[in-house]
Amino acid sequence: xxNKPSKLQDxxxxxxxxxxxxxxxxxxxxxxxxxxxxxxxxxEAGSISKEHLKAVEEKISEAVPFKFGS
Numbered sequence: 001x002x003n004k005p006s007k008l009q010d011x012x013x014x015x016x017x018x019x020x021x022x023x024x025x026x027x028x029x030x031x032x033x034x035x036x037x038x039x040x041x042x043x044e045a046g047s048i049s050k051e052h053l054k055a056v057e058e059k060i061s062e063a064v065p066f067k068f069g070s
Contacts (some may be wrong), residue, residue, distance in 0.1 A: 012037070 019025040
């Protein structure tokens with residue numbers, strides 16, 4: 001069975017990562033989207049080490065004028 005929602009989510013994550021690596025695409029709007037995706041997927045982030053997740057949040061928070069929600 002084709003799991004299209006999972007495939008779409010994987011494509012979204014890959015596209016966001018590519019955009020974050022491109023200095024020309026790193027806009028406040030992109031950071032807001034990334035923040036929303038991270039917050040929406042916190043439950044699934046359990047497979048990501050807390051150190052890595054914290055490092056990503058710190059990197060983004062240094063560049064944008066908003067805070068991650070708890």
